[in-house]
Amino acid sequence: xxxxxxRALTTALWTTxxxxxxxxxxxxxxxxxxxxxLSDWGIIELQxxxxxxxxxxxxxxxxxxxxxxxxxxxxxVFVPVGESADYHxxxxxxxxxxxxxxxxxxxxKDSQGRLITTSTWQGDPRDVSTSTHExxxxxxxxxxxxxxxxxxxxxxxxxxxxxxxxxxxKYTLTNQKSLNYLVPSSNQCASCHAxxxxxKDILPIGIKARHLNRTSSLYQANQLAxxxxxxxxxxxxxxxxxxxxxxxxxxxxxxxxRSYLDINCGHCHNAAGAADTSGLLLDYEDxxxxxxxxxxxxxxxxxxxxxxxxxxxxxxxELSILSFRLDTDSPAMMMPELGRSLIHKEGVELVSAWIAExxxxxx
Amino acid sequence: MMxxxxxxLISTLALSAVISACSQAPEMSFQESFRQALETAKPGDVITxxxxxYSFERSLILNTDGVTIRGQGMEKSILSFKGQVAxxxxxxxxxxxxxxxxxxxxxxxxxxxKVNEGNNIxxxxxxxxxxxxxxxxxxxxxxYPVQTTNVLLEGNVAIAAxxxxxxxxxxxxxxxxxxxxxxxxxxxxxxxxxxxxxYDNIANNxxxxxxxxxxxNIAQRGYATRVYDNEVNSNNTANFAAPGTAVSGVPAxxxxxxxxxxxxxxxxNRIADNNTANIVISSYFSANYAGQQELAAEFDPYPEExxxxxxxxxGGGTNPGFDYxxxxxxxxxxxxxxxxxIIWDGIIDPNKADEKQVICVKNGNAQLLSVDAGNEFKxxxxxxxxxxxxxxxxAPIVFADA
Numbered sequence: 092x093x094x095x096x097x098r099a100l101t102t103a104l105w106t107t108x109x110x111x112x113x114x115x116x117x118x119x120x121x122x123x124x125x126x127x128x129l130s131d132w133g134i135i136e137l138q139x140x141x142x143x144x145x146x147x148x149x150x151x152x153x154x155x156x157x158x159x160x161x162x163x164x165x166x167x168v169f170v171p172v173g174e175s176a177d178y179h180x181x182x183x184x185x186x187x188x189x190x191x192x193x194x195x196x197x198x199x200k201d202s203q204g205r206l207i208t209t210s211t212w213q214g215d216p217r218d219v220s221t222s223t224h225e226x227x228x229x230x231x232x233x234x235x236x237x238x239x240x241x242x243x244x245x246x247x248x249x250x251x252x253x254x255x256x257x258x259x260x261k262y263t264l265t266n267q268k269s270l271n272y273l274v275p276s277s278n279q280c281a282s283c284h285a286x287x288x289x290x291k292d293i294l295p296i297g298i299k300a301r302h303l304n305r306t307s308s309l310y311q312a313n314q315l316a317x318x319x320x321x322x323x324x325x326x327x328x329x330x331x332x333x334x335x336x337x338x339x340x341x342x343x344x345x346x347x348x349r350s351y352l353d354i355n356c357g358h359c360h361n362a363a364g365a366a367d368t369s370g371l372l373l374d375y376e377d378x379x380x381x382x383x384x385x386x387x388x389x390x391x392x393x394x395x396x397x398x399x400x401x402x403x404x405x406x407x408x409e410l411s412i413l414s415f416r417l418d419t420d421s422p423a424m425m426m427p428e429l430g431r432s433l434i435h436k437e438g439v440e441l442v443s444a445w446i447a448e449x450x451x452x453x454x
Numbered sequence: 455m456m457x458x459x460x461x462x463l464i465s466t467l468a469l470s471a472v473i474s475a476c477s478q479a480p481e482m483s484f485q486e487s488f489r490q491a492l493e494t495a496k497p498g499d500v501i502t503x504x505x506x507x508y509s510f511e512r513s514l515i516l517n518t519d520g521v522t523i524r525g526q527g528m529e530k531s532i533l534s535f536k537g538q539v540a541x542x543x544x545x546x547x548x549x550x551x552x553x554x555x556x557x558x559x560x561x562x563x564x565x566x567x568k569v570n571e572g573n574n575i576x577x578x579x580x581x582x583x584x585x586x587x588x589x590x591x592x593x594x595x596x597x598y599p600v601q602t603t604n605v606l607l608e609g610n611v612a613i614a615a616x617x618x619x620x621x622x623x624x625x626x627x628x629x630x631x632x633x634x635x636x637x638x639x640x641x642x643x644x645x646x647x648x649x650x651x652x653y654d655n656i657a658n659n660x661x662x663x664x665x666x667x668x669x670x671n672i673a674q675r676g677y678a679t680r681v682y683d684n685e686v687n688s689n690n691t692a693n694f695a696a697p698g699t700a701v702s703g704v705p706a707x708x709x710x711x712x713x714x715x716x717x718x719x720x721x722x723n724r725i726a727d728n729n730t731a732n733i734v735i736s737s738y739f740s741a742n743y744a745g746q747q748e749l750a751a752e753f754d755p756y757p758e759e760x761x762x763x764x765x766x767x768x769g770g771g772t773n774p775g776f777d778y779x780x781x782x783x784x785x786x787x788x789x790x791x792x793x794x795x796i797i798w799d800g801i802i803d804p805n806k807a808d809e810k811q812v813i814c815v816k817n818g819n820a821q822l823l824s825v826d827a828g829n830e831f832k833x834x835x836x837x838x839x840x841x842x843x844x845x846x847x848x849a850p851i852v853f854a855d856a
Contacts (some may be wrong), residue, residue: 259511391594422563
């Protein structure tokens with residue numbers, strides 16, 4: 092049976108379901124049956140021009156989030172009814188089989204279809220419409236008995252379709268610059284989500300207490316408390332850690348910068364991560380200063396040094412490799428290696444301001 | 455843990471690609487089917503690269519154990535990354551029991567072939583090259599296994615990497631043989647690795663020919679490397695590494711160079727016309743990289759148990775790659791003179807009185823000059839008596855049966 096027929100049949104089935112009940116069920120597929128169309132999962136789909144999240148999936152936000160070329164992101168988590176995730180103060184929550192996490196990347200667009208990188212969004216999926224927004228991709232993490240699977244779906248018209256090999260999408264921005272947006276392949280998903288590069292298990296990155304511990308802009312309650320009250324999370328122990336919102340001027344510069352490095356770098360730059368080869372550890376743990384980059388020479392950075400001698404020179408972002416690698420869009424030099432093709436100016440400014448504030452001297 | 459449904463879908467896609475190949479450029483169908491084969495690979499797969507030059511805009515990635523990638527020859531099956539816009543490598547592999555052979559990877563923006571963590575790695579008759587020649591903007595590494603065990607690199611060709619053509623980092627049980635590395639900053643570099651045999655290679659026309667280094671801030675300290683039966687000639691290419699990198703401190707004209715590493719045996723090589731010196735031995739303090747004061751306490755910066763014997767030397771030492779070395783050469787040997795075959799920074803562990811165990815030389819009339827870098831060169835001179843010693847020879851590397 093061809094994929095086209097499968098899709099047509101599925102659509103027909105869905106139409107029936109939708110007509111009958113108003114909203115279909117969230118479906119779980121075995122590893123042998125992953126559907127081509129995102130809508131088949133029932134988690135997220137277009138109804139007309141409007142993005143619709145299934146009622147049983149919970150929209151959530153992170154404190155400081157990974158920078159992804161200024162894309163806006165809609166995150167949802169679905170936990171099977173009657174099941175719950177286990178709280179952990181520092182690690183990714185253990186989630187029950189059947190859980191589905193989605194992250195949809197999109198941009199506001201102007202009347203000519205050019206992407207706007209400066210727009211904001213208040214976190215309500217009902218405000219996302221294809222008439223005003225460009226949907227790019229939706230990534231799913233599916234919890235199976237053997238662990239998590241990562242599936243990239245690329246939006247095309249009124250649905251998104253499975254693209255195991257990823258895709259390079261080319262857009263024009265409102266400033267006339269072009270954007271080479273990389274939808275990661277399935278293996279590239281693992282490049283970041285296998286946060287332990289030795290056992291190579293794929294794990295969600297954002298589903299940790301310190302990233303989730305914040306007030307939802309959608310429903311104005313603490314997310315951990317909300318998840319627990321819904322029965323989808325158990326064992327929350329106070330006080331739960333909390334990363335900063337990187338732009339929150341009320342938080343200390345150090346907390347904001349460490350939070351930024353944690354989510355943008357820590358998935359590889361941790362003691363068991365793919366970038367442990369560098370000896371540079373940027374996750375939000377207590378590491379020796381040299382491991383955090385203070386006066387630390389690079390190991391295999393190549394041209395990524397930018398001609399600078401140390402990852403961090405206290406007081407001197409202009410001499411620090413960390414600032415350089417964030418402030419370039421050359422694929423050979425930039426960090427993170429994957430997930431962006433633009434420079435996050437505000438992120439560079441934050442990390443540089445933090446380095447400028449550090450005290451010490453590299454001899 | 456890619457699923458079989460995706461594989462089925464992809465087989466269908468691949469099949470339709472083949473069926474419709476008549477109406478498409480065949481290169482296009484190969485790029486996509488090759489990427490799909492990597493993404494959906496199962497242990498035991500042999501993924502072939504036919505003859506042809508195939509262009510890629512983004513890096514390729516393999517995460518599945520037990521896969522072989524096989525081309526038709528390093529001059530016939532070419533993966534070209536000229537114009538690459540995404541990804542820090544050409545091919546990035548994170549898997550064990552991996553073999554790649556008989557193809558070329560050209561003009562990647564970053565590293566050409568990186569294998570990060572894995573056991574039983576074979577890289578054979580692969581060419582990595584930046585076709586524009588030496589340039590600071592070339593990618594850093596050609597062939598780059600890191601944190602691997604039982605790794606065999608043989609018959610490869612590595613040209614014009616802005617760091618090392620062949621770079622084995624933080625690995626164990628390493629064999630590097632019959633390779634050719636030319637016009638890189640470092641031809642072949644063994645770094646923070648335990649147990650490496652480097653033999654029958656040609657390392658000519660790099661900035662430094664064959665390097666055995668240890669870097670600080672790395673969990674694994676390296677030792678036990680044998681460098682023998684190699685051709686190491688005319689490594690006089692101006693250093694084009696990015697400032698700040700370890701190899702940016704390598705003076706042009708270095709044949710075989712040991713830095714901060716222990717138990718290194720250098721024997722039966724033919725080493726000629728390297729214009730700083732045919733062999734350079736140095737501590738971390740002479741490596742010209744930063745952070746020395748802070749790091750010395752947690753790191754063994756001294757080369758020790760270096761054994762040099764039965765090499766065939768000729769030429770070299772006539773045009774040292776750093777100004778301070780030129781001045782020293784002028785002072786000791788005159789402007790038309792030459793350094794001897796071996797130079798050493800002369801910096802020893804102050805806690806170890808017996809200097810003899812640092813470098814042992816049994817190499818005919820070859821001389822070793824200590825430049826006494828730790829005392830502003832005041833005691834620079836040759837005293838072969840101090841190097842008339844021996845240390846236990848290392849056993850050959852034999853891979854454990856897998």
